[in-house]
Amino acid sequence: MNWVPPLGGATGAGGEAPKLLLAEDKAGLLFPDAVLEDSDVSQHWFVKFARNKGNRTDQDILRSEFHYYRALQTLGIETVASQGLALEEATKPSLWMQRFDRRVTAQGVERYAVESIYSLANVTTPGSAMDHLDVIRMLAGLWREAGQVNQIPDLVADYLRRDLINKILGNSDNHGRNTAIIRGVSSFRLAPIYDLAPMVMDDEGITRTTKWPKALERAGDVDWRGVCRALSDIADPDDPLAALAGAPDLFERLRQDAHRLAALPDILTESGLPDRTMNHPGIALKNLEQRLKEWDLK
Template sequence: METLTLQTYLDGQWLDACVLTFHEPDKGRHGRVSLEYNASYVAKHQSNLAARVSMRYPIDFFPHECDIWPAFLFDVMPMGAGRRYWLQRENLMDGAQQDLHLLRLGSRSPIGNMRVKESCSDSDIAPLGFAMADVLSRDTHFLDYAREHGAAVGGASGAGGDAPKFQLISGQDGLYYPEASLPDSDANEFFLVKFPRQNSSQGRPLASDILVLETEAAYYRLAKRLGLNVVGYAQYETNQSESANVSYFGADEEKRITTPSLWLPRFDRLKGVDGMYRCAIESLYSLVGNTEPGATVSHGVYLKQLADDWRDAGQEDDVEKMVVEYLRRDLLNIVLGNSDNHGRNTSIIRWEGEIELAPIYDLAPMVLDDSGITRTSRWSNENELGGRYDWRGICAEASAAAQVNCDALWSGLCDFAKKLAPLKRLAEECGVPDEVLNHHVASLNLPGTEERLKTWGLLP
């Protein structure tokens, strides 16, 4: 039996929220776990949604017994490339028996407002910053230091995916530091930096990854033009200047940029006059209790859970609006060829007294990925099969799952379709690469968007 302490960042400080007792540590994610909030934490924060470790675990004085690991832990622990790094660093074979070790070791600063207390160590060593040129050139000293300090991402909300990513802070001195290595008072901006995967035989960035990253930057501008809440342009971000928006840096020999990168401002870190605010982030996988990476889950299951959570938070009047937004995002994913729609690529934000869908992130033409990524969040076979969609049926399915008016969903989707009709022109204006603009296949055909919308009955 082993224990870990989960902390949340509230009121400008890290607080001990709950103790996790792992009764069968060698079984990893398949072992029994007890979760118990600290009594003083319950007394002060019981009604605060941001103080919960998950919507599935209300803050109370009673222990929560779990037959397997709580799903929210997979929003915190290293996943994807981050997990592979820690396994290699510790010289471990992958397997469930390593889960607890990786949770303890690599969860010092995940996306959101939680961390594992035992992952953090006090150090008197001054933090080491790097010039942007060192980051852009993937300087080996920067890479080694960043990975050792936990900046190699392994956590929630799409950040733990397969391609290499780093959480970085720009300091007041103009240098860049690994997440959690710099005091909040010295921080300027927070970034998630994505790099392309490397070709194992040639040691060069994958061409498909480079195209996907460049297009992802343009897709965020496009989604903003369409009126959606999107990373880098989120509606509640305190700095709306262009410098705070998404940036893509292509390879450039003169500037020593050997590997392209995409820089995304963090929507879970908000800096105000009173200091830093860390937003509570929770993925759809966590909300529905799924613990299997990449698992297929129906949209109906997600929408039922989201609607229940909205109502539990006292937001009955907002459920219909949330479902319309959810449908718009799925339609956008389909027309933009974003097939990587698993349950960690959509999240909610838990504020103190309400919840909302997090800004759109991981919006890219993943149908172009060499590994052949397919949709894992799907509608029923009657409404989605073989690239064919029955949007009236989808609205009926969503209506039944969330218990909202079907006609209102259809109307909201048709209104959004009108904005999507000139998609090719908008995409050109937002800088989508020609290779994507000129792609003409069923899964990605921006010039044919208006015709597709008419075929689906969303446009007259």
């Protein structure tokens, strides 16, 4: 790929880290998003740079994000696409990802409707606190309205696994813009995992804004068994989460996911995760087996 000098801004992606939205033409040249006609585009790119001052810590956070995606892909967990995923160092690192809201086909460019949790909940203030139970109930309601009741147990299991991944990998930046759904013609699904980085390392002290109720999340530790019990013990038949009543045990599914995730330290060590990330006290990788036991997940 070759860079063509930009003709205008293409930084429409949200968040604190500098980002570029680019389109690649059929000759491999890169242009700012929306400059090319759809018929000339071969791929859409989302390029991310180190946030804040771009110091060593900021750069290691970005490098770690790259390794996190690759590790989860190894475990068969959907993240931003592995195809094209690249960490380019140059003078400063940049993370290159193919956009999951665009797909180039023989018929043209397909655009997918992506909507964040904040948008679904009509939250307009960035960084607003949310309750995981409220978010799950809202999502389950959408799934039920779309006739996807039988998919609600899988939705909830996926959501739980994502929060466990955040806890293991030190991703404290879990506000409502960092989880989204993709709207189909008559269906919904969770968007792939994105913005997954060890934000506990950030010098600004990023804390979780979406949490479980206080009885289930204290001092940063989650009562995973209690969370699953709270989700499963829904007596009101009008509650969208009542669909979980006859589903396989949520906690057992989460324990199975934890067993898979126990391979992350080895995968990430082999991948080349920065030592500062692996050894950070706010990240559970170095002592993951012990942490899973403490969480009653092993």
